[in-house]
Amino acid sequence: MALQATSSFAVHREVSLKDSSLFGVPLSTHLKVDFTSRKEFNQRGALKTQAVATTTPAANIASTDGKKTLRKGTVIITGASSGLGLATAKALAETGKWHIIMACRDFLKAERAAKSSGISKENYTVMHLDLSSFDSVRQFVGNFKQSGRPLDVLVCNAAVYLPTAKEPTFTADGFELSVGTNHLGHFLLARLLLDDLKQSDYPSKRLIIVGSITGNTNTLAGNVPPKANLGDMRGLAGGLNGLNSSSMIDGGDFDGAKAYKDSKVCNMLMMQEFHRRFHEETGITFASLYPGCIATTGLFREHIPLFRLLFPPFQKYITKGYVSEDESGKRLAQVVSDPSLTKSGVYWSWNNNSASFENQLSEEASDVAKARKVWEISEKLVRLA
Numbered sequence: 001m002a003l004q005a006t007s008s009f010a011v012h013r014e015v016s017l018k019d020s021s022l023f024g025v026p027l028s029t030h031l032k033v034d035f036t037s038r039k040e041f042n043q044r045g046a047l048k049t050q051a052v053a054t055t056t057p058a059a060n061i062a063s064t065d066g067k068k069t070l071r072k073g074t075v076i077i078t079g080a081s082s083g084l085g086l087a088t089a090k091a092l093a094e095t096g097k098w099h100i101i102m103a104c105r106d107f108l109k110a111e112r113a114a115k116s117s118g119i120s121k122e123n124y125t126v127m128h129l130d131l132s133s134f135d136s137v138r139q140f141v142g143n144f145k146q147s148g149r150p151l152d153v154l155v156c157n158a159a160v161y162l163p164t165a166k167e168p169t170f171t172a173d174g175f176e177l178s179v180g181t182n183h184l185g186h187f188l189l190a191r192l193l194l195d196d197l198k199q200s201d202y203p204s205k206r207l208i209i210v211g212s213i214t215g216n217t218n219t220l221a222g223n224v225p226p227k228a229n230l231g232d233m234r235g236l237a238g239g240l241n242g243l244n245s246s247s248m249i250d251g252g253d254f255d256g257a258k259a260y261k262d263s264k265v266c267n268m269l270m271m272q273e274f275h276r277r278f279h280e281e282t283g284i285t286f287a288s289l290y291p292g293c294i295a296t297t298g299l300f301r302e303h304i305p306l307f308r309l310l311f312p313p314f315q316k317y318i319t320k321g322y323v324s325e326d327e328s329g330k331r332l333a334q335v336v337s338d339p340s341l342t343k344s345g346v347y348w349s350w351n352n353n354s355a356s357f358e359n360q361l362s363e364e365a366s367d368v369a370k371a372r373k374v375w376e377i378s379e380k381l382v383r384l385a
């Protein structure tokens with residue numbers, strides 16, 4: 001078998017919702033391969049790899065009439081098998097101007113998702129990436145590099161959210177799963193692909209890390225307990241392994257919802273630290289965003305059924321923070337390709353008329369010293385330092 005909002009509710013003061021509960025939930029609580037490593041499955045199901053040599057095309061290609069046209073951009077989107085990532089892949093594919101590398105942990109799910117979204121074959125390639133394993137991240141990067149494709153935009157989008165977990169679970173390398181996947185996996189990926197982005201001759205090269213309102217305590221949503229708080233990062237420095245260190249960044253007891261929000265703070269801090277370290281030298285645009293509350297996605301798969309039933313109408317009719325998957329995909333697609341969104345170091349949000357604006361991050365999510373510290377500790381954890 002050959003396999004080839006937003007927040008019109010944003011408030012700039014602390015709101016205590018410690019004792020609230022909602023919906024009975026206590027609030028405190030792969031390979032279409034046109035690249036390098038051409039992978040096929042042999043009859044026994046094992047992967048074979050053949051090298052296929054390709055050259056990097058220049059950004060501007062002279063057409064037959066002598067006019068220069070822009071080549072297709074290449075964008076890697078992690079977690080493009082559902083939700084925001086898939087909707088973004090669809091929106092970009094529809095323009096005909098992008099080739100999307102769907103970097104996903106489940107090849108068949110991604111292929112099916114691409115097909116059922118109507119993304120045409122020539123516009124995407126599914127490549128295997130499991131962010132909860134550093135080996136997988138390195139293998140993905142190796143495969144991508146061998147493909148000979150340029151890298152114009154990288155979108156760090158994939159995430160897990162484990163709000164009902166009583167005990168922590170861990171990545172292949174022994175880090176608490178939410179921070180290990182959402183932050184550390186993406187941190188390693190982005191660091192390993194930075195040179196490829198740097199080498200791109202595309203008019204605007206970008207590294208986008210998806211953030212969220214719930215990691216920002218300068219908003220009402222960010223004040224729903226448990227609140228994000230990295231503390232002095234003793235748990236992160238200890239390796240988040242739950243053995244000789246806490247599984248939580250701040251050293252506290254495990255709380256899945258907080259671990260997710262903390263991971264989003266790390267995502268937003270890392271976008272800014274990349275900007276400070278590399279924007280001037282490389283010309284890469286670093287950006288984050290809150291796409292709106294996409295209450296119907298797979299992100300909430302681990303939540304209790306009642307929450308999944310009531311969360312969409314609650315966001316639609318009460319907070320009015322709800323956004324459809326299609327609309328969120330258009331928003332992220334803008335951050336990927338809109339010529340007016342080239343400013344670096346920005347956290348984008350959209351108002352109720354779906355107009356983008358530069359949003360303000362919370363004090364912690366914009367703390368320069370914390371960003372440096374998260375960077376330095378994370379470098380050690382992913383074994384880059």
Ligand code: NDP
Nearest residue numbers: 079081082083084130131132157158159293294297298299
């Ligand atoms: P989904 O669950 O629909 O999408 C998450 C994606 O991440 C899936 O494709 C999933 O793969 C993938 N993923 C999870 N773990 C891994 C892993 N170990 N390796 C590779 N891929 C993995 O959720 P959303 O679309 O809602 O979330 C996308 C982003 O949007 C996240 O960063 C989230 O924090 C952010 N966000 C979401 C909001 C919302 O309201 N939904 C609001 C604000 C931000 P698989 O399909 O195999 O499970």
Ligand code: PMR
Nearest residue numbers: 007009022163212213214220221224260292293294319321
């Ligand atoms: Mg929240 C003011 C508006 C607002 C917005 C825009 C969101 C977004 N939420 C808001 C308000 C509230 N929420 C209020 C007032 C409550 C308490 C009644 C509330 C509760 C709540 C819960 C229990 N909200 C949640 C949860 C989740 O489990 C979600 C979460 O925190 O995931 C980490 C969530 C979210 N609310 C949002 C958004 C965007 C989320 C989910 C996702 C995310 O940050 O990725």
